[in-house]
Structure formats: structure tokens, C-alpha cells
């Protein structure tokens with residue numbers, strides 16, 4: 001079973017095409033990070049999976065059924081980008097209301113509020129909640145009924161670093177219990193260890209999708225070696241220049257340490273040359289991070305989009 005599958009999906013608002021030929025799927029027990037600049041098409045993709053809209057072209061399958069079918073929707077949890085609640089009601093009252101709407105057992109309510117860290121505040125009116133507390137209440141709402149597919153649009157907005165780490169840990173637990181999770185965001189720092197795969201959208205097109213090693217291979221970005229000389233820096237530079245892999249190498253002296261950018265396929269050979277030279281006191285290897293990969297795929301077009309109208 002797939003939690004969802006998009007097959008050659010395109011979508012238009014009036015005459016403007018905002019998604020083009022998207023192929024993407026999510027398996028149970030997997031966390032997919034859906035990343036893209038403002039206006040890339042993340043929310044539109046989510047709305048299609050939720051069945052709030054039909055795609056202009058292509059097919060959307062959710063939990064092996066049709067997107068929007070109420071029998072399917074009851075197994076989906078959704079945290080929208082902007083959560084709003086009745087200010088006069090308490091967190092507990094609000095969550096109980098959503099539980100009734102969703103047909104979820106009411107005894108889940110206090111349990112979930114504890115789980116998201118609102119145990120002490122569940123009987124306070126939400127007008128007294130901070131932004132982060134409202135976000136946690138939104139998350140509790142999304143978790144009602146133990147969804148098989150959980151879709152979170154910008155879930156870390158308003159959360160402090162500790163709450164963000166708590167959220168990611170909670171998502172990992174749910175993932176381990178078999179929930180398929182979509183984490184939709186343009187906030188990348190910190191998310192890398194918690195996702196299984198990333199999909200990078202730009203201008204309505206899926207630029208890349210896969211786990212981090214696959215994305216690294218696809219991007220073929222250089223690996224950076226930080227090399228500390230055992231003796232003189234110039235001798236170390238000479239060894240690197242003479243190395244067979246030196247074509248296209250970028251080298252920079254950073255306070256007496258060399259930063260060397262090397263193609264992934266040349267990395268091991270260069271490390272061997274360096275170690276055999278006896279000129280290396282210490283060596284660090286820095287793979288491109290998710291943020292580096294994102295910037296690589298989004299490119300300057302992404303910068304233009306990010307400074308765009310949204």
C-alpha cells in the first residue's frame with residue numbers, strides 16, 4: 001500500500017499552471033520532507049492529496065483509494081499552515097470538538113494534549129496561548145484518530161528549538177509505528193536527521209526526490225575535505241596539486257587549514273594520497289547538507305521566487 005501516490009499530476013488555477021507532471025509517492029512508516037520556495041506548489045500538492053481539489057491532469061491515489069473519499073479522509077491527519085482556534089474555548093474543549101467531528105475517541109484528548117506538551121494548559125482558553133502553543137494544539141488535532149497519513153504544513157513555525165526537536169522526535173515515533181508523514185516546509189535547518197526522503201519542488205516541478213545519499217549522487221556536488229598540515233602548509237598544497245584527482249579541485253587556505261573541494265568519485269583516492277604523503281595531521285570530511293542540496297536544485301530561480309510576491 002502507498003500512503004499516497006501522485007502520477008503525472010498537473011494543476012492549474014484558472015489559466016496558470018502551478019504543478020507540472022509530478023510523480024511522487026509515500027510508503028507507510030516513512031517521513032517525506034517536501035521542500036520548496038514560496039509558491040513552489042507545496043500547499044497545492046497537499047490540497048490535492050487531501051482531496052480538497054481535483055488535479056487538472058494525472059491521478060492522485062490516497063491509502064489505495066480516491067483522494068477526498070470520506071472513508072479515506074478519516075485516516076488522514078492534517079496540520080494547516082495557519083492554525084486558528086476559537087479564542088474563548090480551552091485547548092481541551094477545542095480538541096474534544098475536533099474529536100467529535102472526526103469520530104475519534106474522546107479519551108484521546110487529554111492523552112494527546114499531554115503528548116504535545118499542553119498538559120498543564122489544556123484547561124486554559126486558547127486566547128492565552130502563545131503562537132507555539134497554538135501550533136502544538138494544531139498538531140494534537142492532526143494526531144486525532146491515529147492517522148495512517150499525517151500531513152504537516154510548516155509544522156515548526158512558532159516553535160522554539162526545544163519544541164521543534166520534541167516535534168521531530170514525536171514524528172519519528174509515529175513513523176516507527178507505521179504512519180506515513182509528509183513534512184512540508186521551507187525551514188530546512190535541523191530537519192535532515194528526521195526525514196527518510198526529500199522531495200524538492202521549484203516552480204511547480206519536482207526537481208529531485210530521494211533519500212539523502214541518492215540526492216547527493218544526483219546533485220554530484222563536491223565533498224569538502226578539511227586538511228590540517230602535519231608540517232608546512234606549502235608542502236601539503238604541493239601534495240594536493242600533484243594528486244591525480246587535482247583536476248577541478250578547489251582549494252582554500254582557512255587559518256592554516258586547507259579546505260579542499262573534491263568530486264565524490266575522487267574522494268577516496270585523494271584521501272589515500274594525502275594519508276600516504278605523511279603531510280596530514282588531521283582530516284575532516286563534509287558531505288553536502290540537505291540545505292546545500294536544496295540550494296543546488298533550487299538555484300538562482302529559487303532566490304527569485306523567494307523574493308517574489310508571496
Ligand SMILES: Nc1ncnc2c1ncn2[C@@H]1O[C@H](COP(=O)(O)OP(=O)(O)OP(=O)(O)O)[C@@H](O)[C@H]1O
Pocket residue numbers: 013014018036037038039040041042043044045081186310
Ligand atoms: N487559490 C488559488 N488561486 C490562484 N492561484 C493560487 C491559489 N492558491 C495558490 N495559488 C498559486 O499557486 C502557486 C503555488 O502556491 P502554493 O500555495 O501551492 O505554494 P507553496 O509552495 O505552498 O508556497 P508557500 O511556501 O508560500 O506556502 C503560487 O504561485 C500561488 O500564487
